[in-house]
Amino acid sequence: MAVGVKPRVKVPKTAAAGDVITIKTLISHKMESGQRKDSDGNKIPRSIINTFTCDFNGQNVMSAELHGAISTNPYFQFEATVPESGEFTFTWLDDDGSIYTDTKSIAVS
Amino acid sequence: MKISNLHRFVQIAATATVAFGLASIATAQDNDKLVVNGEIEMVTRTAAPSYIDGIDEIISGWNFRTDETQALQMDDFDNSGMLGVDAAQEAWDTVQGPEQKSCATCHGNVSSMVGVRTVMPKYNEEAADLWTLEDYINNCRTERQNVEPWGYTSGPMTNMSALISVQSRGMPMNVAIDGPAAPFWEAGKELYYTRTGVLELSCASCHEQSAGLRIRADHLSQGQINGFPTYRLKNAKLNGIHARFKGCVRDTKAETYKPGGPEFHALELYVASRGNGLSVEGPSVRN
Numbered sequence: 001m002a003v004g005v006k007p008r009v010k011v012p013k014t015a016a017a018g019d020v021i022t023i024k025t026l027i028s029h030k031m032e033s034g035q036r037k038d039s040d041g042n043k044i045p046r047s048i049i050n051t052f053t054c055d056f057n058g059q060n061v062m063s064a065e066l067h068g069a070i071s072t073n074p075y076f077q078f079e080a081t082v083p084e085s086g087e088f089t090f091t092w093l094d095d096d097g098s099i100y101t102d103t104k105s106i107a108v109s
Numbered sequence: 110m111k112i113s114n115l116h117r118f119v120q121i122a123a124t125a126t127v128a129f130g131l132a133s134i135a136t137a138q139d140n141d142k143l144v145v146n147g148e149i150e151m152v153t154r155t156a157a158p159s160y161i162d163g164i165d166e167i168i169s170g171w172n173f174r175t176d177e178t179q180a181l182q183m184d185d186f187d188n189s190g191m192l193g194v195d196a197a198q199e200a201w202d203t204v205q206g207p208e209q210k211s212c213a214t215c216h217g218n219v220s221s222m223v224g225v226r227t228v229m230p231k232y233n234e235e236a237a238d239l240w241t242l243e244d245y246i247n248n249c250r251t252e253r254q255n256v257e258p259w260g261y262t263s264g265p266m267t268n269m270s271a272l273i274s275v276q277s278r279g280m281p282m283n284v285a286i287d288g289p290a291a292p293f294w295e296a297g298k299e300l301y302y303t304r305t306g307v308l309e310l311s312c313a314s315c316h317e318q319s320a321g322l323r324i325r326a327d328h329l330s331q332g333q334i335n336g337f338p339t340y341r342l343k344n345a346k347l348n349g350i351h352a353r354f355k356g357c358v359r360d361t362k363a364e365t366y367k368p369g370g371p372e373f374h375a376l377e378l379y380v381a382s383r384g385n386g387l388s389v390e391g392p393s394v395r396n
Binding site: 026 | 192196
């Protein structure tokens, strides 16, 4: 069970219709690769964020599969076009079954 | 006569080539301006304090990094060191131990720590010793909260020192080197110029005489500590001052001094004084 996991998202609060906005996301996570051994020589099991998705009003904006060798605290920055006011939903899936979500609303004028 | 003239000409030519060669070595530091979150303006280059002999200008490590690494420090969202600050904020507000106290119980909002980082390390009258920020934190833990002290270079300790540093961001470093701090400063200066290890390198060999030049694939900075604790991309965590000192001494292939020990305390004061005038940046981002 990963501890201290906390998602952070930065989305502009307002935009004009059709604007391309920049979204930044970061989740604090150890991203244990599964390649390391502890001091007794036992393998430390893999525990990483394996999937990230971003939806806008129920429509998928982007999704990513994460594998080993992605470093601690994975950071995603991407652009999206916003046609209308609504809510972004961000979801991270953990190897241990945990699901972390965050939402941000944006007002489009 | 003719031969000796020719000889002399060759000598002059050789000297000229060497001089020209040195002048054309590109150094790494740039003149970019550090502004964090578009509002906190930092001093990253300024005149060296009068008591520093070897350099005329002091330059933050930030100016020695690539534009990409520099950008990470210019926005708190991109600065992964802020994750440590967030974690420490939780610790600040957490009531614990038999005394049922949190940091906030005595100190209130962490913004009361404004300016603290700028004068660290400083001489503590009561203890009759030089104290770093870490010493003050652990003293609060053992004397007021009555809980176990944190390891000197542990994660929670470095996070807490980052949280306290953030309160002073943009303020100039201003450690005292006179009065009772003077003997510690002298001891630190002695260490700074003492060569250690198989490679026989002193702090000055790299950070005074060779700042801006390459060390393998990296650029040497002046070794300023105004940006500590610093988030290093290399190990993806916040690093304290003594942990960094240890890494440097180890790289000279020497047995290192102990983090939290008297040698590194003295060295921290001396190195901090070399950066008097630079802005507190902690937590900074470096590679």
